[in-house]
Amino acid sequence: MIFFTKSYSKCDIRREHIYNVKKKKSLEILYSVMAQLSVIMALFVWLFAIAPFSYYRQEWTDDVLKFVHTCNIINPIVFAVLLAVTLICAFKLKKVGKPGTAMVCSAIIFVVSIVIRVNMLGTYQWSDAQLYYTQMDRIAYYPNGILFDTFKSGFIFGHISHGFIFVTMLGQLLNVPNAMGFQYSYMVMGAVAAVCLFYIFKKIFPKKKDYVSAIAAFIVSIHPIFLGLSTTIHMEYPLAVLFIYVLCAYLTQKYVLMFFWLIMLGTCKETGAMMAFSMLFFIVVYEIAAYVKKSGGIKDLIKKLKPGHYVGFGIFLIACVAAFIKIINIPMWGGNKIKDVLKLGGEGTMNFQFNSAHFMMKVRQLFVLNFSWLWLLILIACIVICIVVPTVRKNKAIDVRVFSFILIQYFVYTFFLLFFLEAKQTRYNILSDTLFLLIVMVMVIRVLEAEKTYICVSAVMGLLAFVETFITIDPVSLTVFTRVNTGKIPMVWTAATRNELEYMDTNVGDFGYYNYQYTYMDKAVDKMLDRVDYQGWYRVVSSFVEQTEDQFVNPDLLWDSVNRVRTYKKADGEVNLHAIQRLYYMEEVVFLDHRAIYVEIPWSRNHTEDALLALGESYNIDGPYTVSEGLACSLTYYILYRK
Numbered sequence: 001m002i003f004f005t006k007s008y009s010k011c012d013i014r015r016e017h018i019y020n021v022k023k024k025k026s027l028e029i030l031y032s033v034m035a036q037l038s039v040i041m042a043l044f045v046w047l048f049a050i051a052p053f054s055y056y057r058q059e060w061t062d063d064v065l066k067f068v069h070t071c072n073i074i075n076p077i078v079f080a081v082l083l084a085v086t087l088i089c090a091f092k093l094k095k096v097g098k099p100g101t102a103m104v105c106s107a108i109i110f111v112v113s114i115v116i117r118v119n120m121l122g123t124y125q126w127s128d129a130q131l132y133y134t135q136m137d138r139i140a141y142y143p144n145g146i147l148f149d150t151f152k153s154g155f156i157f158g159h160i161s162h163g164f165i166f167v168t169m170l171g172q173l174l175n176v177p178n179a180m181g182f183q184y185s186y187m188v189m190g191a192v193a194a195v196c197l198f199y200i201f202k203k204i205f206p207k208k209k210d211y212v213s214a215i216a217a218f219i220v221s222i223h224p225i226f227l228g229l230s231t232t233i234h235m236e237y238p239l240a241v242l243f244i245y246v247l248c249a250y251l252t253q254k255y256v257l258m259f260f261w262l263i264m265l266g267t268c269k270e271t272g273a274m275m276a277f278s279m280l281f282f283i284v285v286y287e288i289a290a291y292v293k294k295s296g297g298i299k300d301l302i303k304k305l306k307p308g309h310y311v312g313f314g315i316f317l318i319a320c321v322a323a324f325i326k327i328i329n330i331p332m333w334g335g336n337k338i339k340d341v342l343k344l345g346g347e348g349t350m351n352f353q354f355n356s357a358h359f360m361m362k363v364r365q366l367f368v369l370n371f372s373w374l375w376l377l378i379l380i381a382c383i384v385i386c387i388v389v390p391t392v393r394k395n396k397a398i399d400v401r402v403f404s405f406i407l408i409q410y411f412v413y414t415f416f417l418l419f420f421l422e423a424k425q426t427r428y429n430i431l432s433d434t435l436f437l438l439i440v441m442v443m444v445i446r447v448l449e450a451e452k453t454y455i456c457v458s459a460v461m462g463l464l465a466f467v468e469t470f471i472t473i474d475p476v477s478l479t480v481f482t483r484v485n486t487g488k489i490p491m492v493w494t495a496a497t498r499n500e501l502e503y504m505d506t507n508v509g510d511f512g513y514y515n516y517q518y519t520y521m522d523k524a525v526d527k528m529l530d531r532v533d534y535q536g537w538y539r540v541v542s543s544f545v546e547q548t549e550d551q552f553v554n555p556d557l558l559w560d561s562v563n564r565v566r567t568y569k570k571a572d573g574e575v576n577l578h579a580i581q582r583l584y585y586m587e588e589v590v591f592l593d594h595r596a597i598y599v600e601i602p603w604s605r606n607h608t609e610d611a612l613l614a615l616g617e618s619y620n621i622d623g624p625y626t627v628s629e630g631l632a633c634s635l636t637y638y639i640l641y642r643k
Contacts, residue, residue: 024093031089036256038082045075047170054173056140064143102202105214106195113191113221121180121187123231124522124557124566126550127510128425132156132233133179134556137568139165140172160273163242163264164235178567183231186238190230193241194221196248197438203251204402204442212454216441219462224370224469226434228515229427235269240431242268243275247409250283251402271416271423273327275431278412282405290401349421362418364480365426365494366433369514371464371474375440378461382443398446406442410435425510426494437465470516471632484508487602487626487634491517504603507550520632521601522566525551528627528637529580530564532597536578539596541615541640551601552580600624600636608636615640 048071051057057065090096099107125133135156139146145153146165154162171185197220201213221227229237242265249258266276292298367376386392414432417423444461448454467473471489481492482501493504495511504512512518532538536559542552559578560567566580598615600608612621623638 027089027093031086031093031095032254033256034082034086034089036254036260038079038086039257040260041075041079041082043170044071045079047166047173048072048075050173050175053175054140055175056143056173059141061144064147067147101210102199105198105210109194109198109214109218109221110191112218113194114187116222116227117187117190117230120231120516120519121183122178122565123183123519124550124554125179125233126554127513129232129234129513130550130554132235133182133568136165136168136172136182136233140169154267159235159269160267161235161269162267163272164238164268166264167238167242167268168233177563178565179233182233186230186233186241189238189241190221190227193244194218196244197221199248199252200244200402200406200438201441201445204399204406205397205445206399207397208445212445212451215455215458215462216438216445219458219465220434220438220441222462222466222469223434223437224465224515225426225430227466228469228517229430229513231516231519232427232513234427235272236427236430239265239268239272239275240434242272243279243409243431244434246276246279247406250279271413271428274416275409275413278409282408286401286405349424351421352419353421354419355421358421358424359418361424361495362429364497365429365514366414366417366436368480369426369474369477369492369494370433370468371477372433372436373476374464375437375461379440379443382440382447385447386443392447392449395446395449398442403442406435407439410439424495426514427510468515471630472515472517484512485603486517486521486632487636488628489517489631506604508603509550517632520629521551521635524627524629524633524635525599526565527629528597528599528625528635529559529566531625531627532637532639534559534561534578534580534597540580541596541598541611542601552599555579594642596640598623598638598640600638602633602635612638618643 048068051068052072060068139153150162154160154165156164167189168182168185171183171188172181174181174184176184194217197217198213201216202208202210205213226237226240242261245261246258246265249255249261262276262280265279266273295304367373410432413435417428417432441458441461444457445454448457464473472478472491473489477492478490480497481494482496482498482504484491484493484504491508491512492514493501493508493511494514508518540552556568557566557580558568559565559580561578596619598611598621615621619640619642621638621640624636625638626634626636628634
């Protein structure tokens with residue numbers, strides 16, 4: 001009798017234990033889902049909360065204002081419910097406590113990333129970025145289309161842009177001057193991406209100390225092109241950031257967030273859609289492979305499958321095929337359908353083919369520019385060590401499954417860059433360059449077991465990357481690529497080599513935007529306008545013959561005589577904002593006022609002698625005067641007085 005009593009007691013305890021385990025697991029799932037939904041909902045709460053305070057609202061229709069008002073009632077309620085459930089679950093699971101080392105590292109990375117980027121706010125938008133900014137400005141002023149006809153209105157210049165518009169508007173609607181709204185959004189996004197990189201490295205090296213992953217993440221986050229173009233409005237930077245979000249969410253099993261960021265990534269240009277499909281495809285493949293392995297092999301799995309499983313898989317497959325057929329027939333890039341873009345060969349640049357000139361240009365951009373040649377040498381050295389040294393080869397610290405997934409995504413995007421002829425601009429390389437440096441840092445951690453050695457090597461790599469972000473110090477890049485005269489340390493033009501063209505003598509355009517150095521010419525222009533106490537009736541005479549330079553080509557850019565900077569916005573009644581009236585030296589100078597300014601752009605100084613000779617017939621010329629921005633650039637100007 002006692003025996004049976006004890007048996008029943010043990011069974012009860014076991015059942016209770018199983019019940020508690022299942023209850024805890026269900027609670028953890030609920031907590032995770034609610035927390036992820038809270039993050040997503042917080043973005044919408046923020047977006048609609050700032051909308052009523054935006055200067056754009058003065059142009060909004062009653063329908064838009066009503067929609068915003070309704071969202072500002074509903075969104076906080078939904079968010080409050082989600083957050084309340086999340087906190088309740090957190091307390092029950094005892095997840096509220098002292099922060100661990102991972103949280104401390106995350107906070108440090110985030111704060112330092114923000115501090116680095118603060119001084120970069122206020123960057124002027126040129127070339128393609130100027131066009132994108134104009135479009136985002138238009139959408140912000142007239143949001144009816146994107147709110148009430150979302151699909152059709154979510155295309156910018158033929159590119160699918162819904163995700164890009166969403167993340168950009170998180171900052172664009174802020175009541176800040178000088179196109180800095182979206183830059184605030186990108187600043188926070190970049191800092192969060194740096195934190196995500198930290199957790200990605202932790203997944204690759206689960207047994208390594210947190211500071212090892214933190215150092216690697218920070219170095220990758222300050223890659224010159226990733227950090228340097230973080231204040232420029234285009235789709236490639238958000239694409240890279242969103243890719244990192246998806247990767248981090250997948251590796252940390254935050255599947256709700258993963259699908260949300262996948263949608264954002266998939267609607268951030270066609271390249272984003274390509275990477276979203278690539279990631280989703282290989283995620284499915286990896287998860288199926290893991291499930292098969294867990295089930296004891298493919299034969300055992302087949303035996304366990306029921307008819308319902310086959311039906312479900314068939315429906316899923318049909319849905320995927322139907323979605324694929326629908327998507328490839330949507331006109332996107334340049335008005336072309338994706339099915340046409342995917343064709344191999346053909347005329348023009350909207351296709352995949354091997355073109356030796358394009359291929360070599362991208363190879364130089366990917367594996368030479370911004371110390372990439374050095375990262376490549378380090379990678380090769382690490383691979384050789386892994387092969388030659390037995391102790392390193394046998395080291396099992398790395399999660400091969402996670403690392404191989406990242407490698408596949410890197411090769412997919414790099415293949416696109418090398419063989420898709422339209423992907424010529426340097427900014428297209430942001431994702432590839434970032435993943436490449438990530439791969440290099442993985443191999444560095446894999447090889448360097450000694451902590452001091454790892455810290456020293458990482459410090460050198462981080463210092464080189466950080467300095468290269470702001471000025472071009474890479475000697476190999478300066479030797480290989482066409483140089484751009486800045487008056488100080490030269491930049492490079494990434495479309496050609498020095499053998500093809502020694503020096504640029506025109507606007508650098510998108511091929512000069514590979515780090516942050518191009519922005520300093522604008523800072524020099526602002527400093528010059530401040531020194532001459534620019535007034536609206538002045539004329540600025542440019543050294544360019546053609547209307548191609550960036551610094552004075554934008555008619556929407558006004559001089560703020562109070563804050564002493566150029567700005568995009570002009571509010572009603574503001575008399576301190578002046579249009580910058582600009583002429584070419586070849587134009588009739590008789591129409592100029594009694595005072596003017598001649599500006600010599602360093603990379604176009606070949607025109608200065610002719611310009612001053614022509615202007616000297618009607619003006620007394622005072623100068624030259626020089627304005628410098630550290631080691632990055634200098635600008636020369638002359639003050640003209642009518643004779």
